[in-house]
Amino acid sequence: MRLSKLFIVVSICLIGSGWAMTPAIAAGEKEAYKVGAVFSVTGRASFLGDPEKKTVEMVAEEINKAGGINGHPLEVIVYDDEGDATKCNLAVKKLITKDKVCAVMGPSVSGNSIAVIPVVEENEVPLVSCAASYKIVTNEETGKPFKWVFKTPQSDSLAVDSIYTHMKKKGISKIAILSDTTGYGASGREELVRMAKDFGLEIVADETYGPKDTDMMAQLTKIKGKAPQAVVNWSIGPTQVTILRNFKDLAMTGIIFYQSHGFGSRENIKLAAGAAEGVFCPLGACNIAELLPDTHPQKAVAMQYMNSYAAKYKEPLSSFGGHGWDALYLVVDALKAVGCDKAAIRDHIEKRKGFVGQHGVFNFSPDDHNGLGNDAFSMVVVKDGDWALAD
Amino acid sequence: MEQISLSGQLLQYLITGITIGSLYAMVAIGFNIIYDVTEIINFAQGEFVALGGLTMASLNVTLGIPLVFAFCGTVVFVTLIGLLMDRLAIRPIRQPSVVTLIIATIAVSFILRGAAMYFWGKDPYDLPPFSGRTPINILGGVIQPQYLWVIAFLVIVVVLLSFFFDRTIAGKAMRACADNTDAASLVGINVNRMVLMSFALSAAIGAVAGIIITPISLMEYDRGAMLAVKGFSAVILGGLGSFPGAILGGLILGLIESFGAGLISSGYKDAFALLVLLGVLFFKPSGILGNVEISKIKRF
């Protein structure tokens, strides 16, 4: 009695779930190229995943409107990992085994990207990560890149490099660093500490704060007591605005304030209500498209992206959406050349030179699966409530 | 730039600690009002704070309603949410236990957070400070005028609440409920109405806290969870159910965080606060100002 009941229930469940998920297949077209994406659309890292998702959906629409890829429509399947490593692992597996995608974009966060490397390596699927850590494209045991993994964002070391170079130019030698306790802040902090020696900089204070903290007066006061020449802050979200206000309140005049590239949204300048004046930060081309000279190689793609994003979503773009743009166009570029053949896509990307993206001109090689150089960032300064190129 | 002296630094930590502590204290008072009448720890208390800040931003900044009216409008709106919470989520529960009630209030906090994300999105919102951004310098420390507002509102809330509980019939009835629900209902107090009122009151206080903190720290939809944990800590630290305890607990928590971050390690500042809390729980379980006898007659 009990046995039969159980079986009935179980079979109903199985049938029911099978019914609900039968995909609708559009007939009469060339088979769609499926590209998967796992972004942190919600949760802790939604500042990354949300613009990335919006960007790839917009780009896919544009490509399909223009006739697809060699006549094949492009289907982008986006899953949300909510910043959770377990969910991310499952989503990537699902994309590979169930959706049978040609390539995977994302994940948005470094931790999650590192977490799924074993999965894509084992299943031999190309992954174009949208996260920054160098560990994503460097196997720490061999020092070489992982075979199937690429990434589009500049490594944090490039941003640190451009900040520290700028500091040297200004004759700064004593600095303080601030970071939040998220993965974004922690990996920036690691690079800041590691590279300071190479530039002959002395770190006199190294402070952190939580991503939801209401106030950083205590940390800044401590820094004020140490009297550094410059402060670098590496965080994301409202704290990077709050900290600017606190900085201004404490009248820490004479100290130059640097923000990470995570500050790259005009919304932040507005929210800082005047406290952002004179803040330096390294930004990729897509944030400052209109400031770039017409001769700049990225000017055209950056302007086009900026305008269509603003038109579609009625909000200013953040630099992170650009990573999604780069990832999708890289994959599309490969699909156009070799079709949906995973190994061929991988080989194509690895050999790709001079690919003009939102965050730089990519030159991939078997030893470099990021393909960006020091020119990927331009140093900008906040002037009269807007960006201006710094000298 | 002039160097800041050690005494100046200490003063600054004190100012920061008291300001943040006042915020925690306000959240803690909200916790206590509901706890006293219902023995529920309302994990959605932090959501009231976030809703307060966001609603105020919409009314004052987006719609351009003058400060005072927007303030009142916000408090009324969040109070209504508090009333709805009691009616729709808490009262229908038939078999309350600590776990069920924790789950229920967490469920409400999820719903409120989801709704806030739907209406306000994920971006932070700002509010202009009540009286400008020109900092005041005192003895080497810096005070934003808004900090004074935070402290002032804590005082106002405390004064109004003590007036309410000591001088008004409704307040006295609520206190009776807090002391002994059964006895209160025997002398003809409508306990259900008191529970409803407790939710309204603490929602209102949450809204005030959200409004006054937003000009300092901005506000976004998911700020509530962290504030709820901090408020809960303050409540337990001071002694569950004790109003002076809530204020003391909040201030102590704020000061530990601020001095801990400034003098020891900013990465571990939350851990210090929680370690002190654990120490108090282990050695004086009823909290600093809590009453052992009262905690015995409470069900949970």
Place this chain on the structure above:
Amino acid sequence: MGPEKDCILDIRDLVMRFGGLMALYRPDFVVMRGSITAIIGPNGAGKTTLFNVITGFLIPTEGLVLFNDKPITCLKPHQISRIGISRTFQTVEIFRNMTVLENVMLGFHGRMGSSFTASGLKAPWAVKKENLIKEKAEGILKFIGLSRKSNHAADSLPLGEQKILEVARALACEPALICLDEPAAGLNETESHVLSSLIRAIKEKGITVLLVEHDMKVVMDISDDILVLNHGQKIAQGPPDEIKSHPRVIEAYLGDE
């Protein structure tokens, strides 16, 4: 000193203070083995406090409790239960989430419960013990007359039976001394009559009974010895007939009314 071997419980120089409140002040007395001893006194006389001290729920400020000539004041309640003193509570404290039989079976926990590992692995000796416990518990239920309800939920019983179940559970500890805290409170006349005969039957099994009771009819009916407390102090001790006419007892009761 009387014959040592006949004294099961000896209370000496006991003082219990709660802050400024003196709850017990040297109510020295002894309980004879095999007797029924009742403690009476007006409300707040310290009867339940005395019980709590004897059973280890309270640690006295000063003084000693000797059980079979050994001091037990520093033992924990569960240890005291295991050496042979079990008790019931003034407010019914049955396990509401269990059946009647399970309530009684729990009484055997102290003496024959098995460890977590043995239970988890279903070790043969644990299974054997479990069966034995069940058999014994059923025996006790038969003795007190609750057999037919052994599989009922404990909180479905009427109050009278709940109180009797508590006595049964205390018997399951296989005590030498059983302390009953107001067993007749809230019972009607028939029920208290049943209770009186039950207490006598327990005495006949060779178990010493110590009880706190307000129902004078029950007390006078069954007790061998009565101790009268007022304000934490002993004001009289003796057989029922003597207590009935004791001037200080009458004064204490009337003065309290």
Place this chain on the structure above:
Amino acid sequence: MLRYRKYPVLIVSLIIAFFPWVAAHVPAIDHYPDIMIFAGIYAIITIGLSLLMGYTGQISLGHAAFYGIGAYASAIFTSRYGWNPWLSMLLGTVLTSLIAIVVGGPALKLKGHYLAMATLAFGIIVFIIFNEEAGFTGGPDGMTGIPGLSIFGFKLNAERYYYLVWGIALLVFLFTTNIIQSSAGRALRAIHSSEAAAMAMGVNVPGCKIVVFAYSAGLASLAGSLYAHYMNFLNPSTFDIFFGIKLLIMISLGGIHYIWGAVIGAVIVTFLSYEWLHYFEELEILVYGLILLMITVFLPQGLAGIPEMIKNRFKAAP
């Protein structure tokens, strides 16, 4: 409640055993076994938690920390010291149980909200340590290079891992059910109902509470190790307070007073959060909240309590 129900256990075990085979033939759910691995890992935690919370009546919001300690112990012992994974798993479990005894000693003297706060505080402190001690744990970015498991030289792939996880879950289930059905389990339920009476009946109340706390912490640690060796990667956010709350949700959804419920709850919440609620995208958290509220209002005994509820309904009807 106390009958030993062999057949349901057998049937459910068979269903779980054949599920991967069935799923492989139904395209719509062919990725479900992957999710079931995590469900199994969570079930191991919730079984222990159900014993602690549902039967003994002691609240813990801090089990995410024990789960994390187990995971990081496994990860650190294997990847930094090169120890055998199975040995690391065992050591991690013992270590976690010891920590639970040290923390549980003072904490379990507390009741209700105080105990909830103490365990919550412990959980947050451990989470902060995971984040801050980057030298050991890799910090917020996480740590890699955790080896997988192998038996007699056979590396456990996802399919074999499924059977390993659910096999362990079954053993844990049987062990825990045996405890509940014996005198030890009775003592735990007695503590839940009345600590005073339990003490008077010779139950060593503080001792029992600590043993159960340590047992459930050990199970959480075991689950953490299984997670670490399966994912080959760890980061702190897996073990934040939200996970502790999620565990609470699992056992209350399944039914806090039933070990069965713990397993059902773990499976359902895992599928809800990893699969079914995807359709709601941004509004997922709102839907989650609504489901939870419905359960607390309409099904206070959880899903496992439905049969009992129906039975009572029939009994109540004239």
